[in-house]
Amino acid sequence: MEASYRVSVGGRYTRHLALAGALVVALLVALPAFAARSLIEDLIFVFYMLALAQYWNLLAGYAGLISVGQQAFVGLGGYLLFALAIMAGLDPLVAIVLAGVIAGLLALPTAFVVFRLRGAYFAIGTWVVAEVYRLVLAQWKQLGGGTGTSLPPEITNTVSSIEGVKALFDVRTSVARDMILYWAALALAAGTVAAVYLILRSRHGLALAAIRDSEPAAASAGVDNFRTKLSVYVATAAGTGMVGALIYLQKARISPDSAFAVLDWTAYVILIVVIGGIGTIEGPIIGVLVFYLLQSYLASFGTWYLILLGALAIVIMLFAPKGIWGYVSERFGLVLFPIRRRLVRPGDAP
Amino acid sequence: MTAWLDALLQGIMLGGLYALFAAGLSLIFGIMRLVNLAHGDLIVLAAFVVLVVTTALGLDPFLAALLAAPLLFAFGYALQFILLNRTLGRDILPPLLVTFGLSIIVQNGLLEAFSADSRRLRAGSIETESLSLGGGLAVGVMPLLTLASAVLAILALNFLFYRTSLGRAFRATSDDPETAQLMGIDNKRIFALAMGVAMTVVAVAALYLGMRANFDPTIGPARLIYAFEAVIIGGLGSLWGTLAGGIIIGLAQTIGARIDPEWQILAGHVAFLIVLVLRPRGLFPRAVD
Amino acid sequence: MLETRGLTAFYGDFQALYGIDAALAQGETVAIIGANGAGKSTFLKAVTGLLPSPPGAVRLDGAPIGGLAPARITRLGISLVPEGRRLFPSLSVEENLLIGGYGRAPGGYWNLERVYALFPALAERRRAPGPSLSGGQQQMAAIGRALMANPRILLCDEISLGLAPIVIRDIYNAVPAIKAQGTSILLVEQDIVQAMAVADRVYCFQEGRVSLAGRPSELTREQIHAAYFGA
Numbered sequence: 001m002e003a004s005y006r007v008s009v010g011g012r013y014t015r016h017l018a019l020a021g022a023l024v025v026a027l028l029v030a031l032p033a034f035a036a037r038s039l040i041e042d043l044i045f046v047f048y049m050l051a052l053a054q055y056w057n058l059l060a061g062y063a064g065l066i067s068v069g070q071q072a073f074v075g076l077g078g079y080l081l082f083a084l085a086i087m088a089g090l091d092p093l094v095a096i097v098l099a100g101v102i103a104g105l106l107a108l109p110t111a112f113v114v115f116r117l118r119g120a121y122f123a124i125g126t127w128v129v130a131e132v133y134r135l136v137l138a139q140w141k142q143l144g145g146g147t148g149t150s151l152p153p154e155i156t157n158t159v160s161s162i163e164g165v166k167a168l169f170d171v172r173t174s175v176a177r178d179m180i181l182y183w184a185a186l187a188l189a190a191g192t193v194a195a196v197y198l199i200l201r202s203r204h205g206l207a208l209a210a211i212r213d214s215e216p217a218a219a220s221a222g223v224d225n226f227r228t229k230l231s232v233y234v235a236t237a238a239g240t241g242m243v244g245a246l247i248y249l250q251k252a253r254i255s256p257d258s259a260f261a262v263l264d265w266t267a268y269v270i271l272i273v274v275i276g277g278i279g280t281i282e283g284p285i286i287g288v289l290v291f292y293l294l295q296s297y298l299a300s301f302g303t304w305y306l307i308l309l310g311a312l313a314i315v316i317m318l319f320a321p322k323g324i325w326g327y328v329s330e331r332f333g334l335v336l337f338p339i340r341r342r343l344v345r346p347g348d349a350p
Numbered sequence: 351m352t353a354w355l356d357a358l359l360q361g362i363m364l365g366g367l368y369a370l371f372a373a374g375l376s377l378i379f380g381i382m383r384l385v386n387l388a389h390g391d392l393i394v395l396a397a398f399v400v401l402v403v404t405t406a407l408g409l410d411p412f413l414a415a416l417l418a419a420p421l422l423f424a425f426g427y428a429l430q431f432i433l434l435n436r437t438l439g440r441d442i443l444p445p446l447l448v449t450f451g452l453s454i455i456v457q458n459g460l461l462e463a464f465s466a467d468s469r470r471l472r473a474g475s476i477e478t479e480s481l482s483l484g485g486g487l488a489v490g491v492m493p494l495l496t497l498a499s500a501v502l503a504i505l506a507l508n509f510l511f512y513r514t515s516l517g518r519a520f521r522a523t524s525d526d527p528e529t530a531q532l533m534g535i536d537n538k539r540i541f542a543l544a545m546g547v548a549m550t551v552v553a554v555a556a557l558y559l560g561m562r563a564n565f566d567p568t569i570g571p572a573r574l575i576y577a578f579e580a581v582i583i584g585g586l587g588s589l590w591g592t593l594a595g596g597i598i599i600g601l602a603q604t605i606g607a608r609i610d611p612e613w614q615i616l617a618g619h620v621a622f623l624i625v626l627v628l629r630p631r632g633l634f635p636r637a638v639d
Numbered sequence: 640m641l642e643t644r645g646l647t648a649f650y651g652d653f654q655a656l657y658g659i660d661a662a663l664a665q666g667e668t669v670a671i672i673g674a675n676g677a678g679k680s681t682f683l684k685a686v687t688g689l690l691p692s693p694p695g696a697v698r699l700d701g702a703p704i705g706g707l708a709p710a711r712i713t714r715l716g717i718s719l720v721p722e723g724r725r726l727f728p729s730l731s732v733e734e735n736l737l738i739g740g741y742g743r744a745p746g747g748y749w750n751l752e753r754v755y756a757l758f759p760a761l762a763e764r765r766r767a768p769g770p771s772l773s774g775g776q777q778q779m780a781a782i783g784r785a786l787m788a789n790p791r792i793l794l795c796d797e798i799s800l801g802l803a804p805i806v807i808r809d810i811y812n813a814v815p816a817i818k819a820q821g822t823s824i825l826l827v828e829q830d831i832v833q834a835m836a837v838a839d840r841v842y843c844f845q846e847g848r849v850s851l852a853g854r855p856s857e858l859t860r861e862q863i864h865a866a867y868f869g870a
Contacts, residue, residue, distance in 0.1 A: 066446055068387075113623055116630040117582070119442045120385030124578045125626070128619055131575065135616040262571070267454065274447060303458040310458070313451035317444045318436055515741065518730065522738050525727040531709040532687065532719050534742015534788065 006344050017336055025190055032179040033169065040182050044250060046292050047185035051192040051243045052265065053272040053284035055236045058196050061279035062208040063232040064215075066119075069126025071266050072110070072133045073237045075259035076103045077244025079137050082151065082254055087142065091160045093184060096245040103241025107234045115230070127262070134260035148255025156252050181250050188243060195239075197281055197337050204228065212279075263306075271309055274316055277323030281337040286325050352486045353608065359489055361604035365597030366497030367562065370555035371573050372580035373503055374548035376592045379581070381524045381544045382438060384445050388453035390574030392549065395456050396422050396556035397565050401469055411471040415557040419550050426549030431542040438541070453570065460567035471560035496558045500596070503551055504589045510547070520544060572615075579622040585632025594633060598625070640665045640823060641686070641717070641792055646696040648678070648685045655681040657847045663792065668814070668824040670834035673844035674867060679827040680722050682844070683794050686825075687719045688712045714742045718790035722797050722827075724781040726769035732780050733765040739787030747789025748820045754783040757813050775806035782813070792823045799830040807833060831863065845869050 032040055052070070060066045080099035084090045090098065110129055117125040138146045157173050165176040199205055207228050210218035219225050244265075248254045258264075268291065276287025298305045320327060328334060375389050386392070399422060403414035433452075437444040479491040511517035523530040523540050531537060559565060559573070579599050584591030599618045606617020625633065641663040648656040656678045663669050671679050684690040686697055688709040695703045704712055713719075718739075726735050736754055755762035758779040764772060772780060778798050785793060799807040807830060814837050817824065828834035835841060835855040843851035843866040851858065851866030 060443070066443060068446075068450070113627055116626055120387075120446055121578070121582065123446055124385065124387070124575070125582075128575055128579065128622065132616065132619045132623070135619070139612070263454075267450070270447065270450070278443070303461045306458040307455050307462075310451040310454035313454075314433070314448050317447045317451070321444065515737070518734055518738050519741055521729045521734075522727045525729050526725060528689065528709075529721055529725040529727070530738075531689075532713055532721065533738050533784075534710050534713040535738075536708070536710045 004346065014338060025186075028186055028190075029183065032182055037175060037178060040178055042292070042296075044178070044182050044185045046288055047182075047189035048243050048247055049269065049272060049291065050284060050288040051185075051189045052240060052269045053276070053288055054189075054192045054196050054281070055239045055243075056266075056269050057273045057278060057280075057284050058199070059232060059236045061273065061283075062200065062205070062212055063229050064212045065229060065233060066123050067126040068123045068262070068266050068270070069114075069128070069130040070236075070240050070269065071260050071262055071264075072126070072130035073103045073107070073240035074244035074247065074265040075130070075133060075137065075256070076106060077241035077246075078248030078254050078259045079140070079143060080241065081245035081248055082143055082149065085151065085155050085249075091158075092155060092249050093160050093180075096184065096242055096249065099245035100238045100242030103244070104234050104238030107237030108230075110237070111230055111233050115226075115233075130260055130262075134256045137259075138256040144255065146256060148253065148258070150254075151249070151252040156249075159249075181246070184246055185250075188246060192239060193281060193285075200281070200337075204231070208232065267309075271313055273323075274313060275323055277325030277327075277329070278321075280323075280325050280329065282329070282335075283323050283325040287323065290324070354605075355487055357604045357608045358601065359483075359487065360493070361601030362597050363489065363493030363497050363600070364604060365593070365600030366493070366500035367555070367558055367596070368576050368580050368599050369500040369593040369596030370496070370503060370551065370558060371577035372584075372592045372596055373500070373507065373589060374551040374555070375574075375577045376581045376584075376586075376589060377507065377548050377551070378544060380587055381520050382541050384434065384438065385449070385578075386434075387446060387449040387574065388456055388570075389449075389552075389577060390572065391453045391456040391460075391570030393552050393556050393559060393573050394565060394567060394570045395460060396549070396553050397471070397560040398460060398464060398469070398567075400553070400557055400560060401471060404471065411473050411557055411561055414471075415553055419553045422549040422553045423546040426552075427542045427546040429549075430545035431538065434545065435538050435541055453574075457567050457570060464567060466566055466568065468564035468566050469560070470564050471557070473561050477561065492558075492561060496562070499554055499558065500593060503554055504593055507547075507551070507589055516543070576618065579618065582632055583622060583625045585635035587636035588632075588634045591632060591634035591636070641697075641699055641825070643682075643686065643697050644695070646682070646685055646692055648681050648690050648692060650681075650690075655847055656685065659844075659847075659849055661842055661849065661852075663823050663825050666818070666821055666823055667839050668818060668826065668837055670826045670828055670838035670841045671844060672828055672831050672834055672841060672863075672867065673850075675829075676846075677844040678847040679844050680796050681847075683719060683796050683825070683827055686712075687717060687794065710742065713788060713790075716789075716791035717794065718785040718788045718792070719794045720778075720781050720785045720796060720798060722800070724777045726772075726777055726780055726784070728768065728770050731766050731768055732761055732772065735769050735780055735784050736761070736787050739784035741788075743788045749786040749789050751787075754786055757786075757816055758783055773806075775802050775810065778802065778806075778810055779813075782810070786817065790822060792825065793817065795824065795826045795828075797827055797829060799828060799833060811837060831867075843867055 056067070056070055077099045080102050081092065081095050084095035084098055085092050114122060114125045114129055143149050156177060159177055159180055162173065162176050162180060165179055166173060169176070169179070200208070207218065207223045210221060210223055211225055211228060215225050248259065272287035272291045273284050275290050276285065277283025298308065316323065322330070371393060375386065378384050378386055396418065399418045400411060400414045403409060403418050404411055407414070409417070433448065434445065437448045477492055480488040481491060481494065482488045511520060519530070519535050519540055522533065523535055523537055527537050576599055580595035581592055582595070583598050584593070584595030598621055602621035603614050603618040607614035643659050643661050646656055646659040647654065659682060671682065673679050681690065685692045688704070688707055692705040694705055697703065697705045699715060699717070704715065727738065730738060733751070736751060760776050761779055761783060764776065769777065769780065782795070782798065798810060811833050814824070826834055826838065838855060841853060841855055841858065842849055843863065845866060846869070851862060
């Protein structure tokens, strides 16, 4: 009897890498027990930028939808958190999830508008939409209008399980809150990486790769381009919304200009993805670490730092478009998150 | 009633300014399918160049702009030839990111060189003069000049495109860059020339921007958005459409402001979104894409 | 005048030409025949610089032109009538002809009036947009466009493709007038009869190699058949 061919996803060391990944995550979970507070705060930043980068990468590197308007969902997530926590009295952690869901729902009419545009015009269209959200939310007087508002202590001091953490680690309220936010951010970041990995391993990932390479070819192979792209756009919006909610829970203060800032939530995110390596899962991880270093050491140089970042973006696009991970991966054949399909013949090693 | 008519007139004049912003963007996209995210910042850069010329040589802004125009033409040529030509190709990410990076560099470079202070191009008494149209209506001379310049610029560009050998080369390259090479057209130089022409239009836009209101290094992105909206509303490939698009944005903004000053900019965006939903290809699409 | 030696060409990893040796002398008309995919159009693209070629593989008057940009090669006097005509859709017929003269050296026999004299159908439709013409008229326009550059060498890529026999005949009737100006012509053709009727010499390509070369009068049907389809 003939054994059959099968398609296998995964590389030679998948089990080992998965174990290593689990160990890293376990270490990170335990970190607040013995790390300095400043490190915890820095890591919160790293985690949420990583999550934002993974989402942007999924949208641009895989679905081919290059958006310079994702700050719309960061801002929406932030404002939804404030609204749900302050006006609806919801527990902030629950509000984060709900903010994500609502942001995802709002992405539907948004997509209805922006999907009418293609390519670079799609990009600017997403920016316009973000501006519209900003201007509309600036009219919301209850949340501070144009100048914004802060989260009252009754809310920030009563995040769920904060009492439990205080008792367990014997720390002040503010430290306990940071720890909870840290775990929430870690959950978001790790969850995002896992979710992206699983999506790309699935049929949807194959469809995305096909769309990215050639839409007509993908369509002729039976891929519903529109539905696939829409799903990715909505999922990314929901995820970005959750991250936005977390960011503003941590900052505890929101304003339209901050929540919808192109620099913080789009320019930096795109730079992270491009430096690390677009179209790969490993890329944004590397990119966020590089960006964190740059930010820590050079941000004090103000405008010159930004000029450097702009120049970096140009240089990378022209001379190393695949980013650091792209170069490393090609040179050494490394893959940490295997998603390539291989045809396994009967008799081959699995 | 007069208030509304006045808003109408103001809106049309403002549309002229937006059409000037948009014409350069439309041209570049038409010829090389490049959307320059730094377009607004380049307008601001041009305004600063004109400012420097007025201060250094003590000239009035119109003459300064005349002197600045060839400089800006050369800048555009060099920018395209040295940098932007390398980004052209099938992939849309490189031109997007490179022009995005360029936008950040220009904004922050201007901040370093000129600080965040607001500036203005002073044209003297002409700034406040107005023409009476009877019935209590009047138009400012400056806005009228802006609209007239926009119309002239579009006439000149159309003449260039449809009546000259260079314009033929632009259109051929836009249609089919590979076959254009077979005609002896050097794509790299054609694109650089096109960017030079676009920067010359940008110089005119910058002149009127600077005379109309205060400007500072950070206002670039908003100009890009208005320009982009005008191009999309008008329809790709049509410069008169771009003028119409600019006027629609201008009208939406002034009428919106009349209802509630805080709604001015939002009204423009809403008008854009409405047109986008109802007529995705714009009002007067021409280009075969 | 124009010669290739050991010319190879690739589309990515796929090799389309395996060392072509061919020559075109001054005033000659040479035809290249062969089945689909034999590499005929690829050969023309390599000559005009649209595809990269090995250094020294393509020579014009003895000088290598392989590394030059297509625009440069056109200005050296080689004009291509591309496969599928490829008129510029935004340009009218007359503008298409005029753009052909963009890279021209001043002087030369061909100008608008003379091209219209050669193809009167074009004169009637001079202001019409390129795509509105019939296939045959488009082909005439494409040839006229190439002539406007007053080339020393005219390369024609499958000018009979998709056209009715009577139209093909009309187009080929223009060839003598072009030859009369001393222009050398390199014709890539699937229509063997027409090609052999006008050509001084013929090459047959088969799967990226020259399978047959000679004068039409000296070649037998069997030879051509074997060279075309492969033994």
